[in-house]
Amino acid sequence: MTVLLLDDRTELSRQALTLARQFGPTQSIPIDAFQPFAPDALATAIAQQDPTAVFAVGTERGNEVMARVAARMRLPFAANCIEVTPGDPVTVTRLRWGGSLLEEARLHTSRPLISVAPHAVRPDDGPPPEEVTVDRPDDRDLVVRVTEHIQPSNGGVSLAEAKVIVSGGRGVGSKEGFAILEELAGLLGAAVGCSRAVTSAGWRPHSDQVGQTGTKVSPEVYIACGISGATQHMAGLKGAKRILAINSDPQAPLMMNADYTVTGDLKEIVPAISAEIRKRRN
Amino acid sequence: MTDDASAINTQHLGFTISPHEECGVEEAVRLIEANRGESVVLTLGPAEAVEQLRDCMALGIDRAIHLRTFGRDWDGETSASALAEAIRDDEAVDGRFDLIFFGNESADSGGFQVGIRVAYALGRPCVTGLKKVTLEGASVRCEQEVEAGRDVYVVPLPAVLTVREGLNLPRYPSVPGRMRARSKPVHVLNPQRPEPRLELVRLAVPAGQGRRAESLGNGADAAPAIVNMLHQAGLV
Numbered sequence: 473m474t475v476l477l478l479d480d481r482t483e484l485s486r487q488a489l490t491l492a493r494q495f496g497p498t499q500s501i502p503i504d505a506f507q508p509f510a511p512d513a514l515a516t517a518i519a520q521q522d523p524t525a526v527f528a529v530g531t532e533r534g535n536e537v538m539a540r541v542a543a544r545m546r547l548p549f550a551a552n553c554i555e556v557t558p559g560d561p562v563t564v565t566r567l568r569w570g571g572s573l574l575e576e577a578r579l580h581t582s583r584p585l586i587s588v589a590p591h592a593v594r595p596d597d598g599p600p601p602e603e604v605t606v607d608r609p610d611d612r613d614l615v616v617r618v619t620e621h622i623q624p625s626n627g628g629v630s631l632a633e634a635k636v637i638v639s640g641g642r643g644v645g646s647k648e649g650f651a652i653l654e655e656l657a658g659l660l661g662a663a664v665g666c667s668r669a670v671t672s673a674g675w676r677p678h679s680d681q682v683g684q685t686g687t688k689v690s691p692e693v694y695i696a697c698g699i700s701g702a703t704q705h706m707a708g709l710k711g712a713k714r715i716l717a718i719n720s721d722p723q724a725p726l727m728m729n730a731d732y733t734v735t736g737d738l739k740e741i742v743p744a745i746s747a748e749i750r751k752r753r754n
Numbered sequence: 755m756t757d758d759a760s761a762i763n764t765q766h767l768g769f770t771i772s773p774h775e776e777c778g779v780e781e782a783v784r785l786i787e788a789n790r791g792e793s794v795v796l797t798l799g800p801a802e803a804v805e806q807l808r809d810c811m812a813l814g815i816d817r818a819i820h821l822r823t824f825g826r827d828w829d830g831e832t833s834a835s836a837l838a839e840a841i842r843d844d845e846a847v848d849g850r851f852d853l854i855f856f857g858n859e860s861a862d863s864g865g866f867q868v869g870i871r872v873a874y875a876l877g878r879p880c881v882t883g884l885k886k887v888t889l890e891g892a893s894v895r896c897e898q899e900v901e902a903g904r905d906v907y908v909v910p911l912p913a914v915l916t917v918r919e920g921l922n923l924p925r926y927p928s929v930p931g932r933m934r935a936r937s938k939p940v941h942v943l944n945p946q947r948p949e950p951r952l953e954l955v956r957l958a959v960p961a962g963q964g965r966r967a968e969s970l971g972n973g974a975d976a977a978p979a980i981v982n983m984l985h986q987a988g989l990v
Contacts, residue, residue, distance in 0.1 A: 509905065511882075532900075535859070535866035536882050540829075542867060543874035549858075551866045561953070568863055573762075574958045577862075580951040587866075615879045622897065634899040636989055648948065655787035660989060668773075670919075671821035678920030679899075685773045685919040690986050714987060716980065717967070725969060729788050732983055737971035744974035748981045749990055 474499055474521050474718055477601055478514070478528035478537055483528055486595035488588035491556045492527035495584075500601040501534060505707070506609055508618035513609035515540035521604055523583065529589040538587050549585040550577065554592035556584070567592075570684035570707025591690070591711045609730025629663040631680065631687045636695070639665035639682055641705075643698020643719065643738060647675040652742045653697060659749050665689065667699045683708035697738040759956040771806050774857030780924040781887055781917065782855055783814035789889065789931035792816050796853070798833050799823055804940060812927035812937035815867065818940040819844060829950035830863070834871030837946040841876065842856070844941075849910055853894065858883050858916040865952075873914035878916040885894045885921055 477492050479500040479623070482568050493497050501521070514537050518526055518674040526541055530552040542549035554574070557567040561578040568575045579586075591610050624630055630639065637656045637735035638657040640650055650664065657664045676711045682689055684704040690711025697718045699705060706729060709715060717730035727733045734741055756763045771779070782793045795810040797803050798821040807818035821836055828836070845851065854876075856869030873880030885904065886897035892911055897904045898916065928936075970979040984990040 486925075529958055532858075532883050536870070539867035539870040540874070540880075541832075542831070543871045548829065548866055549865070550864065550952055552864060564918070569861070570864065572961050576955045576958065578953040578955060580949075580953060603934065616881055616907060618911055620906040622906060623905040624903045630902050635982075660984070681920070693984060693989060704875065713981075716970075716983065718774070730967045730969050732980075733967045734970050734976040738972045741976065741980075744977035745980050748977040749984075752981065752990065 473497075474523045474604075475525045476518060476523040476527070476604070478500060478503055478518065478526065478534060479601070479603075480529055480531065480534065482529070483595065483600045484531065484588075487593040488489075488527045488529050488534075489598070489601065490564070490596045491553070491586070491588055491591050492525065493596070494556065495525040496556050498527075498601040499604050501604055501606065503537065503607050506617075509533075509539050510609060510617035511540055512616050513613040515544050516609065516613050516737070518715045519545050520607065525584050525586070528587045538585055542585050545583070545585075547583055548579055548581050549587075550579050550649050551566070551587045552589040553586050554589050554728070556586055565566050570704060571706065571710060572703035586645075589710075590624050590688075625664030629657075629661065631663045631665055631682065631689055634663035634689065635690055636660045636662035637665045637682070637691045637693075638662050638695045638697065639667070639699060639741075640670060640676075640697045640738075641667040641674075641746055642669040643700075643740075644670065645698075650675065652739065652746070656695075656746045656749075659746055662691075665694075667705050680686050681732040684699055696726050696730070698740060699726050700724045701729060755957060755959075755990075759958065761957065769802060769806060770946045772857055772861035774841045774859070774861075774917060777919055777921040778855035778857060778917045779810045779813060779815060780922050782853070783925075784815075784922065785829070785846075785853070785887075785889065787814070791852075794819060796837065797821065798828060798945075800825070807940055808932075808935045808938075809927060811938045812931040813925060814931065815938075817938055820942045821941055821945050822942055823945075823947070825948065826947060827954045828947060829952040829954075830865035830867040831871065831952065832948050832950050834875065835869045835948075837868065838872045839945070840943055841872065852911045852913075854912075854914045856914065856916045868912055869916040876912075876914070876953035878912050878914050879909040880916070881909055882916040884915055884917045887915060887917070888914065902903065943976060969979055 475495045475498045477500040480503045552567040553564045557563045562584045684707035694712040715730040716732040717726045785791045795815045796819045859866040880897040888895040897906045
């Protein structure tokens with residue numbers, strides 16, 4: 473009996489492992505077992521272990537490999553679960569609509585395939601799983617493999633890895649309006665983000681968009697300037713430790729879902745924060 | 755929510771194509787404009803979904819296939835098997851698709867699996883999460899967004915690609931495009947629904963995130979309190 477964890481060696485994998493342990497002793501297969509990344513080869517290696525359950529983190533990579541395992545082993549796959557209970561059927565609670573709704577579901581299989589939504593499970597302190605050894609992949613499984621990597625073009629701080637994000641919404645008013653956000657971001661070593669309304673208006677590139685169909689972020693502080701806080705935007709903020717909302721409308725959904733709020737005109741507030749930081753540094 | 759909490763009550767809501775799929779449609783239209791050929795849009799959904807198929811045809815898609823559903827939930831596995839069968843049947847008559855586009859994940863269920871399952875069923879390579887697609891003769895070069903930059907894959911045609919918003923800027927339909935779309939063919943199929951092995955029991959609204967907003971003040975006067983907070987977070 474093998475309960476397998478597809479391990480990406482992050483805190484998120486420890487969260488997934490916590491749910492996996494309910495199904496028995498776990499072993500792991502590292503997501504970088506084949507380099508460069510070759511998702512079909514990973515799916516084949518997982519299937520060859522004849523696992524009784526497979527767990528992964530619900531990241532793009534984790535979900536991708538799990539879907540390939542599901543297709544290969546002809547099994548159902550529940551993505552982005554936050555609770556899992558062993559049994560016949562297995563019961564799960566999973567995220568829908570980017571986390572704005574929960575789905576309770578039954579998974580009718582003796583071999584559940586489950587990805588665990590990031591930042592939804594408190595990891596326990598159990599022992600790390602033993603890594604399995606994998607065979608050399610078949611050429612057929614290497615048709616889909618990474619052949620080249622392109623570095624981010626902006627050279628700035630990556631949104632997904634940023635410790636601080638200064639993000640703007642429709643309330644910023646224009647493309648030029650982002651200058652004061654850029655200035656504050658420069659002082660904080662922060663990345664600049666935005667909402668979908670901003671990319672739709674053509675003020676910022678889509679690579680700056682935070683949310684369900686943009687980038688999911690996990691900074692220490694997320695500073696949301698003039699962002700109303702649609703559920704699709706909030707879906708990208710699940711990993712944010714602290715959210716500061718600056719908005720002229722105290723009833724905006726983001727003002728209700730933030731840790732800190734400041735009510736007023738962001739065109740006055742954002743430059744005042746930059747000035748205050750400069751004053752303290754001198 | 756509906757009375758049995760199994761779905762969102764859509765009686766008073768409008769529908770739209772999700773952002774990822776919208777980019778998939780745009781990419782197909784652009785590829786056909788540049789290389790000639792035919793583009794087909796395919797969906798599995800209720801009778802009302804024909805509106806979105808017409809929207810796609812207004813953008814330049816040539817014809818549509820509608821796998822009609824009747825209210826009950828289809829999971830990723832059952833959706834993929836019905837779609838793969840419909841694609842196989844269409845290809846038997848009209849020839850092979852060189853490229854099949856899917857949204858990377860659905861906006862509602864977020865199962866992350868339909869495109870990959872269809873690719874496996876058809877025995878074709880599948881690359882996911884794409885932000886750029888370039889035809890290179892009998893291959894396609896694919897750029898996948900990852901945390902730090904992009905990973906590149908080159909796979910032979912025919913292939914299945916799952917795409918993300920940001921791949922392109924979808925156009926708006928023109929009035930003549932809308933007129934033409936009215937007379938383009940929609941092939942309607944009524945697939946049998948197998949019992950999904952991922953069975954939806956009920957939907958629920960999650961409890962609040964547990965954040966309780968603390969006001970740091972109003973206007974520019976709040977700046978010192980904001981910087982104090984940033985200082986506590988170890989950032990200033």
